[in-house]
Amino acid sequence: xxxxxxxxxxxxxxxxxxxxxxxxxxxxxxxxxxxxxxxxxxxxxxxxxxxxxxxxxxxxxxxxxxxxxxxxxxxxxxxxxxxxxxxxxxxxxxxxxxxxxxxxxxxxxxxxxxxxxxxxxxxxxxxxxxxxxxxxxxxxxxxxxxxxxxxxxxxxxxxxxxxxxxxxxxxxxxxxxxxxxxxxxxxxxxxxxxxxxxxxxxxxxxxxxxxxxxxxxxxxxxxxxxxxxxxxxxxxxxxxxxxxxxxxxxxxxxxxxxxxxxxxxxxxxxxxxxxxxxxxxxxxxxxxxx
Amino acid sequence: xxxxxxxxxxxxxxxxxxxxxxxxxxxxxxxxxxxxxxxxxxxxxxxxxxxxxxxxxxxxxxxxxxxxxxxxxxxxxxxxxxxxxxxxxxxxxxxxxxxxxxxxxxxxxxxxxxxxxxxxxxxxxxxxxxxxxxxxxxxxxxxxxxxxxxxxxxxxxxxxxxxxxxxxxxxxxxxxxxxxxxxxxxxxxxxxxxxxxxxxxxxxxxxxxxxxxxxxxxxxxxxxxxxxxxxxxxxxxxxxxxxxxxxxxxxxxxxxxxxxxxxxxxxxxxxxxxxxxxxxxxxxxxxxxxxxxxxxxxxxxxxxxxxxxxxxxxxxxxxxxxxxxxxxxxxxxxxxxxxxxxxxxxxxxxxxxxxxxxxxxxxxxxxxxxxxxxxxxxxxxxxxxxxxxxxxxx
Numbered sequence: 001x002x003x004x005x006x007x008x009x010x011x012x013x014x015x016x017x018x019x020x021x022x023x024x025x026x027x028x029x030x031x032x033x034x035x036x037x038x039x040x041x042x043x044x045x046x047x048x049x050x051x052x053x054x055x056x057x058x059x060x061x062x063x064x065x066x067x068x069x070x071x072x073x074x075x076x077x078x079x080x081x082x083x084x085x086x087x088x089x090x091x092x093x094x095x096x097x098x099x100x101x102x103x104x105x106x107x108x109x110x111x112x113x114x115x116x117x118x119x120x121x122x123x124x125x126x127x128x129x130x131x132x133x134x135x136x137x138x139x140x141x142x143x144x145x146x147x148x149x150x151x152x153x154x155x156x157x158x159x160x161x162x163x164x165x166x167x168x169x170x171x172x173x174x175x176x177x178x179x180x181x182x183x184x185x186x187x188x189x190x191x192x193x194x195x196x197x198x199x200x201x202x203x204x205x206x207x208x209x210x211x212x213x214x215x216x217x218x219x220x221x222x223x224x225x226x227x228x229x230x231x232x233x234x235x236x237x238x239x240x241x242x243x244x245x246x247x248x249x250x251x252x253x254x255x256x257x258x259x260x261x262x263x264x265x266x267x268x269x270x271x272x273x274x275x276x277x278x279x280x281x282x283x284x285x286x287x288x289x290x
Numbered sequence: 291x292x293x294x295x296x297x298x299x300x301x302x303x304x305x306x307x308x309x310x311x312x313x314x315x316x317x318x319x320x321x322x323x324x325x326x327x328x329x330x331x332x333x334x335x336x337x338x339x340x341x342x343x344x345x346x347x348x349x350x351x352x353x354x355x356x357x358x359x360x361x362x363x364x365x366x367x368x369x370x371x372x373x374x375x376x377x378x379x380x381x382x383x384x385x386x387x388x389x390x391x392x393x394x395x396x397x398x399x400x401x402x403x404x405x406x407x408x409x410x411x412x413x414x415x416x417x418x419x420x421x422x423x424x425x426x427x428x429x430x431x432x433x434x435x436x437x438x439x440x441x442x443x444x445x446x447x448x449x450x451x452x453x454x455x456x457x458x459x460x461x462x463x464x465x466x467x468x469x470x471x472x473x474x475x476x477x478x479x480x481x482x483x484x485x486x487x488x489x490x491x492x493x494x495x496x497x498x499x500x501x502x503x504x505x506x507x508x509x510x511x512x513x514x515x516x517x518x519x520x521x522x523x524x525x526x527x528x529x530x531x532x533x534x535x536x537x538x539x540x541x542x543x544x545x546x547x548x549x550x551x552x553x554x555x556x557x558x559x560x561x562x563x564x565x566x567x568x569x570x571x572x573x574x575x576x577x578x579x580x581x582x583x584x585x586x587x588x589x590x591x592x593x594x595x596x597x598x599x600x601x602x603x604x605x606x607x608x609x610x611x612x613x614x615x616x617x618x619x620x621x622x623x624x625x626x627x628x629x630x631x632x633x634x635x636x637x638x639x640x641x642x643x644x645x646x647x648x649x650x651x652x653x654x655x656x657x658x659x660x661x662x663x664x665x666x667x668x669x670x671x672x673x674x675x676x677x678x679x680x681x682x683x684x
Binding site (some may be wrong): 004007008011012014015112116117118119121127129134136137138210211212213215216217218220221252253254256257258260261262264265 | 331332333334336337339340370469472497498499500501503504505506507508509510512513515516529532533536537539540541542559563
């Protein structure tokens with residue numbers, strides 16, 4: 001029984017790491033823009049699709065494909081950031097909702113028109129299992145957890161120590177003061193958005209081998225799950241996001257393992273409603289800040 | 291002035307275009323037969339939809355090349371159900387209202403078909419289902435109520451017992467875990483399976499249903515590994531089978547626990563990425579491309595020629611055959627009116643790839659199912675069984 005508990009916790013941490021990587025970008029974008037990016041899961045999908053494309057059509061190896069996928073997705077994010085996201089700085093809240101929902105539909109359907117609606121099998125990855133007693137895990141899962149921890153350490157450094165990070169925190173706190181001090185808000189927004197898109201793509205391309213299939217609508221489900229994560233972590237709180245991702249992952253894996261797989265997707269929503277009722281600022285802060 | 295001129299011109303162009311689109315279909319309506327094809331083209335069952343659409347197109351081209359239906363060419367209209375009942379209903383409503391379709395073939399997913407039945411009934415449009423297996427579709431049709439619903443696909447009623455019998459008697463398995471799709475099809479098949487547990491001395495040790503977009507099965511597989519189950523009963527979606535199979539390999543279940551039921555275990559792509567997990571899998575299906583009859587060899591060869599060597603699956607076959615069935619009924623009725631086709635369908639006898647097709651008083655075709663096992667990466671046919679049922683027993 002204890003072994004089963006440990007196995008379910010490990011399963012949860014792997015799933016939670018994927019959520020946390022996607023949610024990190026979403027929470028940072030919320031920080032600087034005060035807008036929920038409903039299209040965020042689409043960058044996860046674009047990352048996975050880019051990797052699938054370069055591996056199957058251009059015969060590029062998986063490790064190289066990881067970098068290419070992140071770069072391609074960030075390239076797309078630059079274009080969308082310039083055309084759409086930068087304009088949201090001064091726009092009212094509801095414009096952000098409409099614009100990002102619209103983007104989500106456009107990106108999903110562009111992929112479906114270009115590559116067809118069917119599931120594609122994702123090639124590559126490190127799938128040989130490693131055994132810890134009875135429990136076996138593919139290397140890919142271990143890599144996902146390690147990369148996630150690494151990314152969050154780097155993000156913490158970025159936000160606390162670098163000029164860009166300080167600018168991001170400044171924009172999230174007071175845009176008027178930023179203008180007075182000569183901080184280019186649009187540049188900060190674009191930078192944050194592209195970084196967030198890149199992280200979602202990284203999450204997607206790392207998950208591809210274990211989730212096996214790639215399809216146009218795959219980003220939708222993950223967007224919904226990240227809502228629960230960013231609310232639990234505290235909107236705009238990068239550190240809290242990692243812990244919140246793991247909590248959601250473990251809770252889901254317990255529910256799927258001990259109650260029934262059919263209830264898994266409800267976990268995120270139950271947590272979301274509970275958090276909004278009891279502690280809307282998240283577990284880790286009284287006020288939501290970086 | 292110029293902008294006023296421009297707007298006047300654009301209004302004129304728009305109204306001309308509008309009048310064309312109103313007039314031409316009305317003219318065209320009399321010399322073509324308009325058939326609606328509903329199938330899931332995006333979402334979790336998109337693989338089924340893609341095959342179904344290719345099968346339907348092949349049949350259309352063959353029938354049109356041979357002179358069409360009573361001299362009229364067939365025109366197909368495509369609806370995407372996404373395997374979601376509301377999407378299926380809106381696409382069939384659109385086909386009826388805008389495309390003036392009077393015969394619809396669809397859907398693959400049972401939940402969608404069940405939702406479409408009352409819609410076509412109210413509209414007086416003929417629905418010939420080609421690929422849903424939930425028994426309720428038939429219970430509600432014909433003398434059961436819906437006069438306009440037919441099904442040219444075997445129902446699940448006997449499948450559950452045949453699969454369970456084979457697993458307990460041939461494979462000597464008594465403990466089973468359930469992992470089916472959370473839909474009318476997946477849950478319905480498990481309800482039927484449970485009826486026969488006592489008869490074959492079988493026991494269900496765990497029961498889970500997955501949502502159509504689920505991609506992480508590790509928590510459930512961890513439980514199944516410890517439950518002592520010898521087989522997983524899966525009535526699921528073909529697109530999810532590769533995910534589960536690969537995660538079974540990773541979790542150390544491959545080779546110890548087999549898959550039984552129906553979720554296209556013979557999909558070559560799934561077998562390629564997880565051969566050990568699918569070896570020994572037992573499935574009961576309406577069709578396999580390996581079916582050894584001259585008629586089937588001819589169909590497989592034509593299909594491969596039309597689609598760059600691709601081998602047809604069960605849905606490509608079912609939509610292709612159902613198109614031909616409808617065309618044959620229209621020819622026999624000497625009319626493409628939906629009411630005439632409907633009346634002919636219930637009395638006619640049609641010679642298909644899987645044998646002679648006649649419809650019972652519930653508008654259900656009597657069709658066999660094929661039981662096969664995956665051995666060394668290839669489906670090996672273990673027999674066929676009759677799917678006809680006695681309605682009074684329920």
